[in-house]
Amino acid sequence: MSATLHHEPSPAQRARAAHRRRQTVLSVLIAAASTAAVGTLLAIAVTGAPGWNRVRESFLDPEIARDALPRVLTGLWLNVRLLVCCAIGALLLGLLIAVLRTLRGPVFFPIRALAAGYTYTFRGLPLIIVLYVLTLGVPGLRLQGMPPVLVLGGLALVLTYGGYLAEVFRAGIESVHPSQLAAARSLGLTYRQTMRHVVLPQAVRRVAPPLLNDVVALQKDVGLVSLAGPIDAVRAAQIATAQTFNYTPYIVAGVLFVLLAIPLIAVTDQVTLRAARRQSGG
Amino acid sequence: MALLRCRGLRKEFGGQVVLDGLDLTVAEHQVVALIGASGSGKSTLLRCVNLLEELHDGTIELDGEEISAPGVDPDKVRRRIGMVFQSYNLFPHLSVLDNITLAPRRVHRRSRTEAEARARELLDRVGLGAKANAYPDRLSGGQQQRVAIVRALANSPRLLLLDEVTSALDPELVGEVLTMIRDLKADGMTMVLATHEMGFARDVADQVCFLDGGRVVEHGPPEQLFGEPTQPRTRQFLARIIEAGRL
Incomplete structure (x- = not known):
């Protein structure tokens, strides 16, 4: 006997469906009403505040915003380029360190210890101190062929974020069940082949959401290279503010940063959602 | 000549002796x-034979060569031995076809075309040709286990180790896997299988070994071992199995 695809719902099922529809409409109406109420109250509270006019002049001046925008955008372009380079560098470094930490056998002890020492040190060190040491201290050595400050600053970001990303990768590697390794080794794959074809593909897929989350955090921190001289979006806004005694350029930079983050965060959310669906068997 | 000869195998796990001077010839x-x-x-015996576990004593010979000797490359040994696990252990990120061709391509350096042609041929033979591009989580347990057996066969092993391959399956799916193993026997494949399926052991095995306390307590053809066991421990074990309605 085969199951019929055409099914006439019973009165009981029709009543249940009608009730569910009414509940949905009601929920939407309540959500809309409460959002409108909260929004109105907030608007009244802010615009009705005694100092609102002063704040609007010094933070939301449209003319100053228009003047500052090109300069802030120029700075932002530096952020974007630095983000792309540093994200790639930090991901590669993190992956390398994570794999080195999984190597077994006494021969690899020094490598393992070095990799572990690296993640301990750079996750503990404040980024600003790494930046100062690399961009101000290292050039002081006056070595031949010293790279420009921007590269040194990028290196500081890569070193710091590489430490975090290595731990994320390591968590992913350790989450792959030992039976997967046994299966791969039983087929005659070497340790390296097992890592490359069986463990890492599964590990990276599993930790893609937290990896991307760290890249979103990196996006905000790349601006710190401005401490060593290069002018990023925030530094450009600061200069503009110093010239006009008006804080509007900061708001402009803030809005641009959020706009820049939206696509990255959207991708992260989507990857997370897809991973969750795959986990539940889809 | 014996294909596999284990002598005096010993294995401990945290002070507990799991194999205690075990001998086995296949x-x-x-x-x-x-x-x-x-x-x-x-299971420990099968994992030791495949060099997935470190031995604490004894020797293992495969085709007359001692594979437990120091300096033997375990990766090379495992290429000649296929292993199938209780929980299938298919690679979830690879399609059925890629699961099967991974070792032929990476270990045996076959071309993709060659490896895939052989994989499809093996899949067709077990009626899974239509599933070549599916991912493991889309298959039933019985189908996954049959793919796992095909994956082990794709290496053309000398010896196939089967570790409780039907224990994780729903009762109605056990049959399709057992049929496949019967077909392999008909093809002349040498196999060592750990099993709880006494009926199947009696049906397919040439030799049945009863293990207890890390040793082979009794072995012989199935009629003899199930019909007139000589050791008291074997009789006890079989009585319990019959009581549970498994024989």
């Missing part, structure tokens, strides 16, 4: 079933 084209209670060392 001739070519022979099917040997390992039976015994949980913890009697069946």
Whole structure:
């Protein structure tokens, strides 16, 4: 006997469906009403505040915003380029360190210890101190062929974020069940082949959401290279503010940063959602 | 000549002796079933033969060559031995076809075309040709286990180790896997299988070994071992199995 695809719902099922529809409409109406109420109250509270006019002049001046925008955008372009380079560098470094930490056998002890020492040190060190040491201290050595400050600053970001990303990768590697390794080794794959074809593909897929989350955090921190001289979006806004005694350029930079983050965060959310669906068997 | 010869195997886990001077000989084209209670060392024995576990004593010979000797490359040994696990252990990120061709391509350096042609041929033979591009989580347990067996066969192993391959399956799916193993026996594949399926062991095995306390307590053809066991421990074990309605 085969199951019929055409099914006439019973009165009981029709009543249940009608009730569910009414509940949905009601929920939407309540959500809309409460959002409108909260929004109105907030608007009244802010615009009705005694100092609102002063704040609007010094933070939301449209003319100053228009003047500052090109300069802030120029700075932002530096952020974007630095983000792309540093994200790639930090991901590669993190992956390398994570794999080195999984190597077994006494021969690899020094490598393992070095990799572990690296993640301990750079996750503990404040980024600003790494930046100062690399961009101000290292050039002081006056070595031949010293790279420009921007590269040194990028290196500081890569070193710091590489430490975090290595731990994320390591968590992913350790989450792959030992039976997967046994299966791969039983087929005659070497340790390296097992890592490359069986463990890492599964590990990276599993930790893609937290990896991307760290890249979103990196996006905000790349601006710190401005401490060593290069002018990023925030530094450009600061200069503009110093010239006009008006804080509007900061708001402009803030809005641009959020706009820049939206696509990255959207991708992260989507990857997370897809991973969750795959986990539940889809 | 014996294809596999284990002598005096010893294995401990944290002070507990799992294999205690175990001897086992398997001739070519022979099917040997390992039976015994949980913890009697069946799985450990199979993992030791495949060099997935470090031995604490004894020697293992495959085709007359001592594979447990120091300096032997375990990766090279494992290429000649296929292994199938209780929980299938398919690679979830790879399609059925890629699961099967991974070792032929990466270990045996076959071309993709060659490896895939052979994989499809093997899949067709077990009626899974239509599933070549599916991912493991889309298959039933029985289908996954049959893919796992095909994956082991794609390496053309000399010896196939089967570790409780039907234990994780729903009762109605056990049959399709057992049929496949029967077909392999007909093709002359040498197999060592740990199993709780006494009926199947009696049906397919040339030799049945009863393991207890890390040793082979009794072995012989199935009629003899199930019909007139000589050791009291074997009789006890079989009585419990019959009581549970498993024989």
